Amino acid sequence: MNVFAIRILMGDRAKYIGIVIGLTFAALLMTQQMSIFVGLMSRTFGFITDTSLPQIWVMDPKVQFIDDVKPMQDTELLRVRGVEGVEWAVPLYKGLLKARLSNGAFQNCIVVGLDDATLIGGPPEMVEGRLEDLRRAESVIVDEVGANGKLAKPPAVPGGKPQPLRVGDTLELNDHRAVVVGIARVSRTFQSQPVVYTTYSRATAFAPRERKLLSFILAQPAPGISADEAAERIRTRTGLAAYTAPEFKWLTVTYFLKYTGIPINFGISTLLGFIVGTVIAGQTFYNFTLDNIRQFGALKAMGATNLLLLRMILLQATVVGFVGYGLGVGAATLFGSTAGRSELAFLLLPQTLVVSALAVGVICTLSAVVSMWKVVFLEPAVVFK
Amino acid sequence: MSSSTAILCRGVTKNYGRGASEVRALRGIDLEVRLGELLMLIGPSGCGKTTLISVMAGILDQTDGDCSVLGENLRRLRGRRRTKFRGRNVGFVFQQFNLLPALTAAENVAVPLMLNGVGRTAAVRKGRELLARVGLGDRTRSLPAQLSGGQQQRVAIARALAHEPRIIVCDEPTSALDHDTGQQVMELLREVAVRPDRSLVIVTHDARIFGFADRIARMDDGHIERIVTSPDQLRTPVS
Numbered sequence: 001m002n003v004f005a006i007r008i009l010m011g012d013r014a015k016y017i018g019i020v021i022g023l024t025f026a027a028l029l030m031t032q033q034m035s036i037f038v039g040l041m042s043r044t045f046g047f048i049t050d051t052s053l054p055q056i057w058v059m060d061p062k063v064q065f066i067d068d069v070k071p072m073q074d075t076e077l078l079r080v081r082g083v084e085g086v087e088w089a090v091p092l093y094k095g096l097l098k099a100r101l102s103n104g105a106f107q108n109c110i111v112v113g114l115d116d117a118t119l120i121g122g123p124p125e126m127v128e129g130r131l132e133d134l135r136r137a138e139s140v141i142v143d144e145v146g147a148n149g150k151l152a153k154p155p156a157v158p159g160g161k162p163q164p165l166r167v168g169d170t171l172e173l174n175d176h177r178a179v180v181v182g183i184a185r186v187s188r189t190f191q192s193q194p195v196v197y198t199t200y201s202r203a204t205a206f207a208p209r210e211r212k213l214l215s216f217i218l219a220q221p222a223p224g225i226s227a228d229e230a231a232e233r234i235r236t237r238t239g240l241a242a243y244t245a246p247e248f249k250w251l252t253v254t255y256f257l258k259y260t261g262i263p264i265n266f267g268i269s270t271l272l273g274f275i276v277g278t279v280i281a282g283q284t285f286y287n288f289t290l291d292n293i294r295q296f297g298a299l300k301a302m303g304a305t306n307l308l309l310l311r312m313i314l315l316q317a318t319v320v321g322f323v324g325y326g327l328g329v330g331a332a333t334l335f336g337s338t339a340g341r342s343e344l345a346f347l348l349l350p351q352t353l354v355v356s357a358l359a360v361g362v363i364c365t366l367s368a369v370v371s372m373w374k375v376v377f378l379e380p381a382v383v384f385k
Numbered sequence: 386m387s388s389s390t391a392i393l394c395r396g397v398t399k400n401y402g403r404g405a406s407e408v409r410a411l412r413g414i415d416l417e418v419r420l421g422e423l424l425m426l427i428g429p430s431g432c433g434k435t436t437l438i439s440v441m442a443g444i445l446d447q448t449d450g451d452c453s454v455l456g457e458n459l460r461r462l463r464g465r466r467r468t469k470f471r472g473r474n475v476g477f478v479f480q481q482f483n484l485l486p487a488l489t490a491a492e493n494v495a496v497p498l499m500l501n502g503v504g505r506t507a508a509v510r511k512g513r514e515l516l517a518r519v520g521l522g523d524r525t526r527s528l529p530a531q532l533s534g535g536q537q538q539r540v541a542i543a544r545a546l547a548h549e550p551r552i553i554v555c556d557e558p559t560s561a562l563d564h565d566t567g568q569q570v571m572e573l574l575r576e577v578a579v580r581p582d583r584s585l586v587i588v589t590h591d592a593r594i595f596g597f598a599d600r601i602a603r604m605d606d607g608h609i610e611r612i613v614t615s616p617d618q619l620r621t622p623v624s
Binding site (some may be wrong): 303 | 435444469471473480485487497
C-alpha cells in the first residue's frame, strides 16, 4: 500500500504543492536565517582565523572579545618570552584609526601592526604585492574589500564609479602618510571596516600616543608542549590571559551571544519559519486528510488496520518532508552562493542542515499526528453517512 | 444457526447519544440473512436501515443483542481481529462509490486484495480481470474522475468482489444513478455477485430495483416491519 499512499498524496496536486511549499518555506527560512547567524558569528572571529600561525593569544585579563582591545605595556612581551615552554612570542597592534581619503573624507580603519622582524600575523592571502614590502618606508597593505569600497578614490569624472585604491596610492592615517604596497584578501570583519596592515612600530607611530600600545602577544609553544599547556604556563607566570586560537574564537562568539541581541533576533526569525511552516504544512496536511476522510473510512471498512493507515500517513508526511526540505535547503544554498559575493554574511554548516532537517521532521510529525488522530478515531461507519 | 445462515441478528438494538438526546435507531432487530440470497432492506429515511447494515458488516457496535456473521459473534471480535475478519469476509458497495481518486480503476479494485496480503502486481492483474467481468475491460487505466457514475459503480462492484467475500453489503447502490444505469448495475450485481455461498444485503429507497431481491425486509422506526419475497406483497396491508 506504500505506493498507493504516495499516489493518493500526489493525486491531490493542489494540497500536495501546498504542503510542500509550507515545508520548503520553513526549511528555507530556518536554514537561511541560521546560516546568516553563523556567518555573522564567524565574522566576529574572522581576524583570529586569518592570523593562523600562532597557536596562543596573550592579552589583558579583562579582554572579552577580539575587538575589545585593552593595551598592555611592551614589557609584557618580554615576560611572555621568558615563560618556559614558549618557543617564540611577537607583538601585535590592533586599533581603530582614522584614514583621511583623497577627497578629504575620513574613514575608520582597523590597523594591524605586525612584528617588524617576522611579520607574523599578516594577511592570509595577498592579491597584489608581497608581505615583505611592508619593510619599505611608510608602507601599508590594504584589504581588497576596503580598497574597492570604503577606501576607494573619488571617481575620475563626476557621477562615475569610485576608483579602487591601488599599489602606489597614498592615504593619511592619523595625519601620517602611508603608501599602499599591497592588496590582501582577508575575512570579512564584523564591523565591516577596512583592514590596514603595517609593521608594529609603524602602527604604534600612527596611533595616538598612549603609555600602553601592545594589543596582543602572539605566541607559539615549544616543540613537545601543547598549546593548552603553554597557555596555562603563561597565565600562571604572567597573570595575563592566554588562550589557544579556538578558545579565543569561542570567547569572542560567547560575548556576542551573551551581550548582543543577535541570537534573539535570528532566533525569532528561525522560530517564525518553524511556526509558519508548521501552520501551513500542518493545516494543509490536516485538510488533505479531512478531504480524504471518506476514503480512509472506506479503507477501514474494507479491512485496513489503524496501523496500516498510520503507516500510510507517516509515509506521506515523510515524502513531503523530504521534498520540502530538499527544495528549501536547495533554495537556501542558492541564496547563499549568490549572496557569497555580497556584504551578506552566510555560512552554511552541516550542523545547520541537521538542525533544519530535525525541525522539518518535527513539523511533519506534528502534521501527521494531528491527521493520525483523526483517522484512528474515525468510525468506519462514516462511509454510510 | 443453520449452515445456510450468513447473518443472524437477535434482539439487536442501537442507541445514539445519551440521556435526553438519546436516539433509538434499532429497537430489537431479529433477522436472518441466508447464504445465496439477495436481501433488500427498505423503509423510510431514518428508519435504521443504514445502522443495521453497519452492524451486520461489523463497522458499528450494537448497543445490545447479538449479531453473528458467518458463525462469528461480532461482539466477541474486537479491534484488529474484527478488522481482519471484515477485510476477509465482507465486501462493500457505497452510495457515493468511495473510490480512491488518485488510483486507476484496476488499482481501486486491487485495494481489498492488497489489504488481504496479495502483492500489488498480482492484485492489479486480478483487478483488470474483474473489470473485464463487469464490462470495463477497456477502462482499467482510467481514473475515477474519467468514468461516468455507472462506470464508477461497476468499479465499486468489482472492488467488492475482488477478495471473494461471502457477504456483500450495498448502501443505496443505485440512488446516484439514472434509471437505466441503475437497472444495469443491479443486473450486474445479480449476475456476478450472487452465489450459493454468498449473501447480498442491499439498503435502498429505489422501488424500481425491488424486483431484483429474493427477500425484502421493510423497516420502520428501528424494527423490521415485515419480510416479503415479492414487491407485490408490499402492497398488501400488514395483518
